[in-house]
Amino acid sequence: MRLPDGVKTIADRLSAARLNTQEDQVRRHVLRGFASGTTPTTVTLAKQCGLSPSRAREILLRLMAMDLLSLDSTEETVLVAYPFSSVPTPHRVRFTSREVFALCAVDALGMPAMLGETAGISSRCAHCGSKVEAQAQPDTLSQYHPAEIVVWFPESEDDCCPVAQSRCPNISFFCIHEHLQAWRQANGHPHGVVLSLVEAFEVGREIFGSLLSEPASPTG
Ligand SMILES: [Zn+2]
Structure with a gap:
């Protein structure tokens, strides 16, 4: 993978x-809920997993402590579960009959592989705001526009807060390399790597492709 060291x-x-079976079951239901276009809640997850709401909440809080997802302040609603966001972001991913928001550019590009579905991804250049679009199958990027799209992947941040807040907002699409350079200049020259769209797609596949595959050997 071509990501900065330490990420x-x-x-x-x-x-x-090292989630136990019950924790992993809740995690999977969270991801499947987001993938179906709904925002998972403690109550719906408890029903789906055959747990009491308090037990479901306890598991969700543990998953949040591992930075696998985030709950809202009431602990009733899942706000974020990588790669999904219940809060609108610039990165829209359209599947047949539904549209979801991705936390960052790489998360958007990883969704087709994770869900085994074709998707249309649309976002905006983080410098000029012009539209960037891509069509992706689980294992191929079929077309994209403009042809020169690049993706910025910043170096790892301090462990101050969830990655959704520290790193994701800066993993962005740029319509051309010059606009990435202009953005870096305007933002204090942050360190990171520049990925071509194809490279970013491969990184997304590598990170997200196995998140919903069957567990090798769950513990507990
Ligand atoms: Zn641009």
Whole structure:
């Protein structure tokens, strides 16, 4: 993978979390809920998993402590579960019959592989605001516009807060390399790597492709 040294992805955090079967079941239902275009709540997850709401909340809080998702302040609604956001972002991913928001450019590009579906991705250049669009199948980027799109991936931030707040907002599409350079100049020359769209798609596949695949050997 062509990511900066020290970057911990959601796949890394998930494998480090060593979730037990029940925790992993809740995590999967959260992702499937977002994937179906709904925002998962503690109550719906409790029903789906056959748990009491308080037990479901306890598990969700543990998943939040691992930075696998985020709850709202009432602990009733899941706001974020990588790669999804219940709050609108610049990155829209359209599947047949539904549209979802991705937390960042790489998250958007990883969704087709994660869900095994074709998707249309639309976002905006983080410098000039012009539209960037891509069509992706689980294993191929079929077309995109403009032809020179690049993706910025910043170096790892301090562990001050969830990645959704620290890193995701800066993993962006740029319509051309010059606009990425202009954006970096205006933002204090942050460190990171420049990915072509095809490279960013491969990174997204690598990170998200296995998040819903069957567990190898769950513990507990
Ligand atoms: Zn631009």
